Amino acid sequence: MLLEVEDLKTYFKTQEGTLKAVDGISFKLDKGQAMGLAGESGCGKTTAALSIMKLLPANGFIAGGSINFMGQDMAKVTGDRLRAIRWRDISIIFQGAMNALNPVKRVGDQITEPILLHEKVDEAVAMKRVKELFELVGINPNRVREYPHEFSGGMRQRVMIAMALACRPKLVLCDEPTTALDVMIQAQILQLLKNLQQELDLAMIIISHDLSVLAETCDQLAIMYAGKIVERSTAIGVFSNPQHPYTKGLIAAFPNIKGERKMPASIAGNPPNLIHAPPGCRFNPRCYAAQDICKAEEPPLIEVLPGHFAACHFVKGMR
Amino acid sequence: MAKDIIKVKNLEVWFSVRRGFVESLTSKVQLYVKAVDGITFDIKEREIFCLVGESGCGKTTTGKAILRLVEPTGGSVKYGGGGLTPAMMKDAAMRTVSKKFLSKAEAEADLAANRVDVRRISKDKMKMLRQRMQMIFQDPYESLNPKQSIYDIVAEPLVVNSLGKNEADRERRVIKALEDAGLRPPKDFMWRYPHEVSGGQRQRVGIAGALVLEPQFLVADEPVSMLDVSIRSEILKLMLDLRDNKGLTYLFITHDLGVAYVFSDRIGIMYLGKIVELGPTEEVIKGPRHPYTKALISVVPKPDPRMKTDKIILKGERPDPAHIPPGCRFHPRCPSAMEICSQKEPEPMYVSQEHWVSCWLEAGEAKK
Numbered sequence: 001m002l003l004e005v006e007d008l009k010t011y012f013k014t015q016e017g018t019l020k021a022v023d024g025i026s027f028k029l030d031k032g033q034a035m036g037l038a039g040e041s042g043c044g045k046t047t048a049a050l051s052i053m054k055l056l057p058a059n060g061f062i063a064g065g066s067i068n069f070m071g072q073d074m075a076k077v078t079g080d081r082l083r084a085i086r087w088r089d090i091s092i093i094f095q096g097a098m099n100a101l102n103p104v105k106r107v108g109d110q111i112t113e114p115i116l117l118h119e120k121v122d123e124a125v126a127m128k129r130v131k132e133l134f135e136l137v138g139i140n141p142n143r144v145r146e147y148p149h150e151f152s153g154g155m156r157q158r159v160m161i162a163m164a165l166a167c168r169p170k171l172v173l174c175d176e177p178t179t180a181l182d183v184m185i186q187a188q189i190l191q192l193l194k195n196l197q198q199e200l201d202l203a204m205i206i207i208s209h210d211l212s213v214l215a216e217t218c219d220q221l222a223i224m225y226a227g228k229i230v231e232r233s234t235a236i237g238v239f240s241n242p243q244h245p246y247t248k249g250l251i252a253a254f255p256n257i258k259g260e261r262k263m264p265a266s267i268a269g270n271p272p273n274l275i276h277a278p279p280g281c282r283f284n285p286r287c288y289a290a291q292d293i294c295k296a297e298e299p300p301l302i303e304v305l306p307g308h309f310a311a312c313h314f315v316k317g318m319r
Numbered sequence: 320m321a322k323d324i325i326k327v328k329n330l331e332v333w334f335s336v337r338r339g340f341v342e343s344l345t346s347k348v349q350l351y352v353k354a355v356d357g358i359t360f361d362i363k364e365r366e367i368f369c370l371v372g373e374s375g376c377g378k379t380t381t382g383k384a385i386l387r388l389v390e391p392t393g394g395s396v397k398y399g400g401g402g403l404t405p406a407m408m409k410d411a412a413m414r415t416v417s418k419k420f421l422s423k424a425e426a427e428a429d430l431a432a433n434r435v436d437v438r439r440i441s442k443d444k445m446k447m448l449r450q451r452m453q454m455i456f457q458d459p460y461e462s463l464n465p466k467q468s469i470y471d472i473v474a475e476p477l478v479v480n481s482l483g484k485n486e487a488d489r490e491r492r493v494i495k496a497l498e499d500a501g502l503r504p505p506k507d508f509m510w511r512y513p514h515e516v517s518g519g520q521r522q523r524v525g526i527a528g529a530l531v532l533e534p535q536f537l538v539a540d541e542p543v544s545m546l547d548v549s550i551r552s553e554i555l556k557l558m559l560d561l562r563d564n565k566g567l568t569y570l571f572i573t574h575d576l577g578v579a580y581v582f583s584d585r586i587g588i589m590y591l592g593k594i595v596e597l598g599p600t601e602e603v604i605k606g607p608r609h610p611y612t613k614a615l616i617s618v619v620p621k622p623d624p625r626m627k628t629d630k631i632i633l634k635g636e637r638p639d640p641a642h643i644p645p646g647c648r649f650h651p652r653c654p655s656a657m658e659i660c661s662q663k664e665p666e667p668m669y670v671s672q673e674h675w676v677s678c679w680l681e682a683g684e685a686k687k
Contacts, residue, residue, distance in 0.1 A: 040547045152636050182373040187618035187632050212620035235624040253548045254622035255577035263581050266552040270517045
C-alpha cells in the first residue's frame with residue numbers, strides 16, 4: 001500500500017473557533033491507482049490534499065490520525081526529512097496552475113529547481129531532463145527558455161504537470177487540474193493525465209467538484225461532505241449504485257448531454273458552517289430522507305457491498 | 320409566430336492592435352483583432368438563445384456589443400422589444416438616414432416594425448434603452464462591491480438612471496427585485512454584505528440588480544460557471560421562472576454544452592468570431608453537422624464511467640484572432656479539411672428549416 005490515511009483530522013484555528021475542515025477521513029491508495037475526491041467547495045477536499053503534503057497554512061494543523069506514506073507517518077515528519085520527501089515522492093498540481101508559475105523566471109529554470117535540490121546532478125543534466133519532460137507532456141522541448149506569459153492556459157497547465165513530474169514522484173495530487181480550462185483543452189489535459197498515470201505507474205489523487213471529470217479519469221472515488229467521506233467505492237460502483245442521498249443528489253445535478261433533455265435536480269440549501277457543524281449526520285438539514293435519528297446520531301461509514309462504503313443510517317450493511 | 324426582439328446582422332467588433340511609434344512610421348498595415356467578425360442571428364421574444372464556444376471565440380464580446388458596452392465596428396443590432404418611446408424611435412431613424420447607414424425605406428420599415436438600431440441611437444437614449452437590456456455577469460465573487468450592502472448594490476441602477484420618486488419608492492422596487500430573484504424574505508438579505516451570503520445567493524443578488532430596472536432582454540454571461548454543480552440548476556430554474564412569469568428573453572453565453580443543452584431553445588456555436596452552426600438545441604446536440612460542433616460535443620465529460628465514447632480531441636489551440644486563417648477559419652484544426660477549405664470561406668447552408676451550418680462538407684459540389 002502506497003498511502004494509507006487513517007482517521008485524519010485537520011483543523012483551522014479561527015477567531016470564531018476551531019474550524020474542522022477535515023474531520024476523520026480514511027482511505028487507501030495503491031501504487032498506480034487514481035482516486036477521485038469529489039465534493040462541493042468548502043467540503044475539505046483541498047485541505048485533505050494539503051495535509052498529505054504538509055502544506056497547511058499557518059493556522060491549520062493536523063489534530064489527529066495518521067498519514068502513512070511509504071512506511072512513514074507524514075503527520076509526524078518535519079524539517080529536513082519532510083523536505084526530502086516533498087516533491088521527490090509526492091508532488092502537487094495546484095488549482096489555477098496558470099497563476100502558480102513565477103512570471104519572471106524562465107519555465108525551464110523553474111522546473112530544474114526541484115531537480116537540483118533533490119538530486120546530485122549538474123544543471124546540464126537537469127535541463128536535459130526538463131526537455132524530456134516537455135516531450136512527455138506534449139510541449140516542444142525548444143520552449144524551455146520561454147517565460148510563462150508566452151504560453152497559453154492549456155500549455156501552462158502542461159508546464160505545471162511537467163514540474164510535478166520533475167523528480168519522478170510516486171504520488172501526484174491534482175487539485176482541480178482542469179477547472180479554469182476550456183472543454184477542448186480539458187479533454188487534452190485529462191487524456192494526458194490518464195496516459196501519464198498508466199505509462200509511469202503513478203498514483204494520483206484528483207480533486208474536483210466536477211464528478212464528470214472524475215468519472216473519466218479515476219478508478220476509485222470518494223465523495224466528501226462537510227469534512228467527512230460519505231461514500232467511497234470504485235468509480236463504476238459509485239455511479240451505477242450510489243447509496244448516500246448526497247451522492248445521488250450530486251449525480252443528478254449533472255446535465256447529461258447524451259441523455260434526456262431535462263433540467264437537472266439541485267440540492268437545496270448550503271453546506272454547513274464547519275465551526276458549528278450540525279449534530280448527527282452533517283447532511284441531515286439538506287437531506288430529503290432525513291429522520292429523527294439523523295439529527296441525533298452520526299452514521300458510521302459501513303461496507304454496503306464489497307469495497308463499497310457509505311455513511312448513512314438508511315443503508316444496509318453487508319452483514 | 321413570436322416577434323424578433325433582437326436582430327443582429329453582420330455584427331463586427333474589431334480591436335485595433337496598438338503599434339509602437341516606429342512601427343507606425345514604417346507604415347506596416349494596421350492589424351485588427353477580429354473578436355467578432357460578422358455574425359448574424361435573431362432572438363425571438365421569450366426565447367433563450369445560447370452562444371457556445373471556447374474562451375476567446377468572441378461570445379462575451381458579442382453580448383457586450385449588443386448592449387453597446389463595447390462599440391461595434393460594423394453591422395447592426397436592432398432591438399424590437401417593449402419600452403421604446405416614440406422620441407427614441409424617431410431619433411434612431413433620423414440618424415440612420417442622415418448618416419446614410421440605411422436607406423430611407425429601410426429606416427421606415429424599422430419604424431413601422433417598432434425597432435431601433437442600437438448602434439445608431441444617441442448616448443443618452445441608449446442609457447434609457449439599456450434599462451430594457453441588462454446583463455448578468457459571470458463571477459458573483461468579483462462583480463459585487465464588497466463594501467456595499469446588498470440593498471445598495473441592487474438600488475444602484477435606480478440611482479444611476481434617476482428612477483424612483485423617492486427613497487421609499489426605491490426601497491419598494493429593490494424589495495420586489497430581491498423577491499423576484501428568490502432572496503426571500505428580502506428584509507433578511509437587504510442589509511447584509513456580499514461576503515455574508517453564499518455563492519448561489521450572490522448570483523441571485525446579481526440577477527436582482529438586473530431585474531430592478533424591469534428589463535425585457537437579459538444577456539447572461541456564464542451565470543453559473545463559477546457555482547457549485549449542486550446549486551447551478553437552482554439558478555437556471557430561477558431564470559426559467561423569470562422568463563415564464565415576466566416574459567424575459569435571454570442571450571445565454573456559456574462554454575458548457577451540457578448546460579446549454581438543458582437550458583436553451585436555440586444554440587449558436589461560435590468559433591473565432593463567427594457562428595459556424597446554428598439551430599434548435601436538440602437538433603444541434605443530437606445531430607451536429609459542423610466538425611467543430613461534433614468535436615465539442617464529443618469531449619463533454621459524461622457523468623458516468625460506464626459511458627465510454629470516442630472523443631474527437633482537436634490538436635493544438637485556437638489561432639490568434641489577429642491572424643485568422645484564410646478560407647474556413649477552422650480548417651487548420653479540422654479533422655476532415657479538404658482543399659477548398661483553405662481557399663474559400665463557406666457560406667451558411669441550411670440543413671433543415673431552422674438549422675444552418677457553415678461548412679464545405681455540407682455543400683454538394685464540394686463533395687467529390
